[in-house]
Amino acid sequence: MRNIPLPDAEILLNQLLDQIQADSDNNYTALVGIHTGGAWLAERLHQALSATRSLEPLGLLSVSFYRDDFDRVGLHAQVRPSEIPFNVNGAHILLVDDVLQTGRTIRAAINELFDYGRPASIALATLIDRGGRELPICAQYIGAGLRLPAESILVFDRDVQGRFNLRLENKKGVVNGAEDMPA
Amino acid sequence: MINRNPQLNKHRKLQHLLTTEELPAAILLQILNTAETFVGVTERDVKKVPLLRGKSIFNLFFEPSTRTRTTFEIAAKRLSADVFNLNIAVSAQSKGETLLDTVNNLAAMDADMFVVRHAQSGAAHLIAKHARPGIHVINAGDGRHAHPTQALLDMFTIRRFKHEFHNLRVAIIGDILHSRVARSQIHALTTLGVPEVRVIAPKTLLPNNVERLGVRVFHDMNSGLENIDVLMMLRLQKERMQGAYLPSSEEYFKNYGLTPEKLSMARPDAIVMHPGPMNRGVEIDSAVADGGQSVILPQVTFGIAIRMAVMSILAGQQV
Numbered sequence: 039m040r041n042i043p044l045p046d047a048e049i050l051l052n053q054l055l056d057q058i059q060a061d062s063d064n065n066y067t068a069l070v071g072i073h074t075g076g077a078w079l080a081e082r083l084h085q086a087l088s089a090t091r092s093l094e095p096l097g098l099l100s101v102s103f104y105r106d107d108f109d110r111v112g113l114h115a116q117v118r119p120s121e122i123p124f125n126v127n128g129a130h131i132l133l134v135d136d137v138l139q140t141g142r143t144i145r146a147a148i149n150e151l152f153d154y155g156r157p158a159s160i161a162l163a164t165l166i167d168r169g170g171r172e173l174p175i176c177a178q179y180i181g182a183g184l185r186l187p188a189e190s191i192l193v194f195d196r197d198v199q200g201r202f203n204l205r206l207e208n209k210k211g212v213v214n215g216a217e218d219m220p221a
Numbered sequence: 222m223i224n225r226n227p228q229l230n231k232h233r234k235l236q237h238l239l240t241t242e243e244l245p246a247a248i249l250l251q252i253l254n255t256a257e258t259f260v261g262v263t264e265r266d267v268k269k270v271p272l273l274r275g276k277s278i279f280n281l282f283f284e285p286s287t288r289t290r291t292t293f294e295i296a297a298k299r300l301s302a303d304v305f306n307l308n309i310a311v312s313a314q315s316k317g318e319t320l321l322d323t324v325n326n327l328a329a330m331d332a333d334m335f336v337v338r339h340a341q342s343g344a345a346h347l348i349a350k351h352a353r354p355g356i357h358v359i360n361a362g363d364g365r366h367a368h369p370t371q372a373l374l375d376m377f378t379i380r381r382f383k384h385e386f387h388n389l390r391v392a393i394i395g396d397i398l399h400s401r402v403a404r405s406q407i408h409a410l411t412t413l414g415v416p417e418v419r420v421i422a423p424k425t426l427l428p429n430n431v432e433r434l435g436v437r438v439f440h441d442m443n444s445g446l447e448n449i450d451v452l453m454m455l456r457l458q459k460e461r462m463q464g465a466y467l468p469s470s471e472e473y474f475k476n477y478g479l480t481p482e483k484l485s486m487a488r489p490d491a492i493v494m495h496p497g498p499m500n501r502g503v504e505i506d507s508a509v510a511d512g513g514q515s516v517i518l519p520q521v522t523f524g525i526a527i528r529m530a531v532m533s534i535l536a537g538q539q540v
């Protein structure tokens with residue numbers, strides 16, 4: 039597991055942005071990022087896309103109150119508030135997350151959005167699609183697809199300069215990526 | 222293990238909420254921070270999250286209280302729990318059933334959480350001690366002992382308006398002797414680092430050795446309110462007028478009722494709080510209750526978010 043090469047997160051973000059901009063069919067009016075990684079990405083995408091089109095203020099979703107594993111893991115100790123500063127009714131929303139795997143987070147995010155109103159459409163952009171779907175959910179825009187060992191945890195992070203990076207962890211800690219060390 | 226705090230499980234996580242006494246600041250802050258996120262939920266189209274779907278919460282009110290019971294009921298419903306209100310004062314207890322028999326019967330109906338209001342101090346502790354593992358107990362007021370969710374919503378309100386605790390002077394004013402609210406407030410304020418907590422009351426309405434709780438005692442409003450940032454008024458119960466505690470409500474109002482004149486002794490940006498229901502013209506003047514420094518109605522709104530936070534933290538805790 040040590041030697042799986044991971045792509046550069048900043049390059050992936052540019053690829054993701056290119057895809058979104060190249061898609062002539064997209065008609066979204068608002069971006070919503072999922073805490074925490076998706077929110078960072080959405081912030082950067084929002085900034086870049088605002089240059090060429092008019093977007094609603096950036097939305098953030100926490101999904102803590104919509105997770106399906108509450109009975110097993112309880113409430114996250116540091117719940118963050120969701121903030122949707124625009125009218126969801128009739129909005130075309132681009133949902134942004136860092137890593138797409140089972141699809142359960144996206145299910146929770148869609149449910150939460152519908153409690154704010156009835157969006158006209160929701161599309162999904164993700165930096166990494168690592169497969170392993172447990173629900174019928176797919177992303178319209180994908181930075182990269184990665185095949186990774188099922189037990190590994192892909193961590194998307196931001197350093198003090200605000201640069202994005204990826205690393206691979208198992209339950210014992212970091213095994214690959216920015217801070218490579220023995221498993 | 223003998224003196225283990227009955228509110229915490231073996232991982233030092235909150236299992237029951239019985240009192241603010243001996244709760245670490247980290248847990249108080251976790252509740253306040255979680256409540257912040259629920260304030261946002263109540264501003265949406267759908268004021269409800271699916272977190273406690275399928276959970277059964279029983280409101281066990283052995284002592285009548287429409288207002289507190291309603292806020293717990295609203296909080297539970299906004300978390301999608303099923304809520305059952307039992308007004309036990311008029312049912313099983315009057316047939317001679319013991320408290321624990323009542324609770325065991327309800328536990329057998331697959332309850333996940335009990336919200337308990339009882340006239341006897343310690344009732345919620347007793348239920349928590351005997352409840353089967355996996356059941357959570359919230360104390361909604363027991364005798365003169367504690368009313369932790371009221372104190373927590375007060376802390377939330379203070380933080381919302383004053384942002385910090387470490388630079389505040391807070392005064393609790395009124396019937397400290399009979400008040401479970403005051404006790405819970407004092408413990409929460411001192412744990413959260415408020416450097417100066419004062420109590421202002423006539424000698425007959427103060428418990429013995431109240432200074433041991435870490436408060437300064439004043440018997441006079443004018444000196445007690447000097448430099449105060451937060452005024453926490455207490456409800457003066459009517460029955461106290463009939464005993465030896467006080468001569469009359471007029472006399473009490475003259476000395477301790479919060480009027481604009483007395484309020485002007487505090488800092489100009491001081492906030493005024495009251496747990497409700499208010500006795501206008503007894504402990505508080507209408508001009509203050511409805512005035513610009515009053516945060517009494519926000520307290521009610523925040524009370525729902527605090528109860529949602531406590532319920533969801535407890536329900537997510539593993540045995």
